[in-house]
Amino acid sequence: MDLFERLSAAGHRIAVQQVATTGKRSAQLELIERLEAARAPRSLMRPATPLAEVAGRSNPDLTIDLTGRSAHGHAPVLTVDFDGQRQLAAGLAAMLAGGMRPRLTARLNGVAVAEALPMLGDRVWLSRAASELLASTVTLIEMCVTRFAAGRLLPMATPTPPAPQRHGQDLIWRYLPHLLAGLGRRALGRLISSRPFYWRTAHRLIEGPGIADTGDISGPPFIELIDDGKRFYADPFVFEWQDRLYLFVEEYPYALGRGIISVAECRPDGSMETPRPVLEAAHHLSYPQVFAHDGEVYMIPESSGGNELVLYRAEHFPHAWVREAVVVQGKKLNDMTLLIRDDRFWLFGTEQRGGGSASDTMVVYAAKALAGPWSPHPMNPILIDRRAARPGGPFIVTPDGRTLLPLQDGTEVYGGGLGIAELTVLSDDDVQFGPVQPVLPGEAWARKGIHTLSRSGRLEVVDSCG
Structure with missing residues (x-):
């Protein structure tokens, strides 16, 4: 919804199409949401209410694919990787493995055109960190659309090739030690x-x-x-x-x-x-x-x-x-x-x-x-x-x-x-x-x-x- 509102406010004509995706949502992601529900009840990691479909032109200038499927069509397709991964659960697992230093990469037809290095205000509770990560994703897409409309969305000087895709099945095993260590550091900090x-x-x-x-x-x-x-x-x-x-x-x-x-x-x-x-x-x-x-x-x-x-x-x-x-x-x-x-x-x-x-x-x-x-x-x-x-x-x-x-x-x-x-x-x-x-x-x-x-x-x- 936030992305739709920002792009519409900037004067872009937006069409919305719901598409079926393969597979279920990550069970590990849902488990973490339940564990942290009281800590981040409004986290963007939680499933959003689907937008109603909005009809648009049959020949759009740009397609923004939020499904992680790398859609194809006549218009250029913009996608975002989470630490090299198209799926959020796999991206969060990669972020935990990399020490909570997330990197978002925007790709136009698979070619890296922009990146974001979001700052995480809460590095302990994953629902809060993921919410900030997804908020930065919205801003990155907004930035790319602005540059695309101006004819200035160009390949990055240093190419970032696509990474091998994972399924994120190690998410919970990376999350639990991270959470316990983070809570321990906070408790120690309060004591000293x-x-x-x-x-x-x-x-x-x-x-x-x-x-x-x-x-x-x-x-x-x-x-x-x-x-x-x-x-x-x-x-x-x-x-x-x-x-x-x-x-x-x-x-x-x-x-x-x-x-x-x-x-x-x-x-x-x-x-x-x-x-x-x-x-x-x-x-x-x-x-x-x-x-x-x-x-x-x-x-x-x-x-x-x-x-x-x-x-x-x-x-x-x-x-x-x-x-x-x-x-x-x-x-x-x-x-x-x-x-x-x-x-x-x-x-x-x-x-x-x-x-x-x-x-x-x-x-x-x-x-x-x-x-x-x-x-x-x-x-x-x-x-x-x-x-x-x-x-x-x-x-x-x-x-x-x-x-x-x-x-x-x-x-x-x-x-x-x-x-x-x-x-x-x-x-x-x-x-x-x-x-x-x-x-x-x-x-x-x-x-x-x-x-x-x-x-x-x-x-x-x-x-x-x-």
């Missing part, structure tokens, strides 16, 4: 952790190359921004204004249960004030991207909990902010990151579509004026990639003119790492990035990974999970 979830922000003053230049966390040590145990600080952004350095952060007071935006000034000796709240809403706020334009100071924080993206202006910097404009309404946009180029304004971030992840589907918006109107890029969604979709800090313009973007890597867990990629193509027709270069660990901040990177002048900041 004094907080339900926790982020750490750190800063340093440096001369010369920083993380974006070296590609690792080396050099002078970072100093942690200490909290009182009743809150944490995350999503740090540095902003320099009138020769003074400020650190904007998401502050999350546990008692409040949602994020607010706070600011601290960096003293000349590199020490940091205690952050003070400057912006609060009825919903969660984070990712406080602060920037200057035409003599004014603005902020675009993440506010996906309110289904809106809002531009704020500093009435009295840095402590008083007013709503200047609603940039995008009715969308769950995350970590939207501003780039100003050639008198155009661009926003890059992720969108949570349907029941999918909030961190793996990149979208781009553009405008001729900061206050809008803002329009979605015609090729949205740009990509689906847990390693390369959600920004992790402001754009970086190098001395030689390259434009780099920190990108979060959610392969193992949200906040598990960061990479940096170069924006190589940006136009009204196309958006492309080069390969993501992972930020390597180092002695300057001895944590598992970093989640945000920002620098202005000598002040460089990062954050990490736990």
Whole structure:
């Protein structure tokens, strides 16, 4: 139903035909659904009510085959593989065998034309993971239809040949050890952790190359921004204004249960004030991207909990902010990151579509004026990639003119790492990035990974999970 509605809303004329499939639905899949019914009652893995047939043209432009049978006809046929498998049960078994790093491959007449690397928010309960996987499948098909209509659905540069097909009869034997191990890790985590979830922000003053230049966390040590145990600080952004350095952060007071935006000034000796709240809403706020334009100071924080993206202006910097404009309404946009180029304004971030992840589907918006109107890029969604979709800090313009973007890597867990990629193509027709270069660990901040990177002048900041 979600796919039908999205394609219809995009202006495509859709016909629906029900076809008989061979064999029964996987008994192992049905068993897992029953075991996890209370954990994921609305999982997309559960059988959906069949759509009523809708008549269409006798000569369609494209056939989308959702049966896993690889249908044939006069029109090109689009199919999707789950970790190389056409059937969901076999695909989930392959995903479990591969360490819960799913890969979806879209094929046009059997030739790979696009892929998606979905991020899994729940890596323990299979019904939840499968639901996110299927939500990404819907988005991948939507992406392929958009490119097909534009004449740009082309074979992938690196061919992905079809894999040998299995029946998924090992699903339950892979699922049970995975579930028990995952529940054990969660129980252990609750025992050893004094907080339900926790982020750490750190800063340093440096001369010369920083993380974006070296590609690792080396050099002078970072100093942690200490909290009182009743809150944490995350999503740090540095902003320099009138020769003074400020650190904007998401502050999350546990008692409040949602994020607010706070600011601290960096003293000349590199020490940091205690952050003070400057912006609060009825919903969660984070990712406080602060920037200057035409003599004014603005902020675009993440506010996906309110289904809106809002531009704020500093009435009295840095402590008083007013709503200047609603940039995008009715969308769950995350970590939207501003780039100003050639008198155009661009926003890059992720969108949570349907029941999918909030961190793996990149979208781009553009405008001729900061206050809008803002329009979605015609090729949205740009990509689906847990390693390369959600920004992790402001754009970086190098001395030689390259434009780099920190990108979060959610392969193992949200906040598990960061990479940096170069924006190589940006136009009204196309958006492309080069390969993501992972930020390597180092002695300057001895944590598992970093989640945000920002620098202005000598002040460089990062954050990490736990």
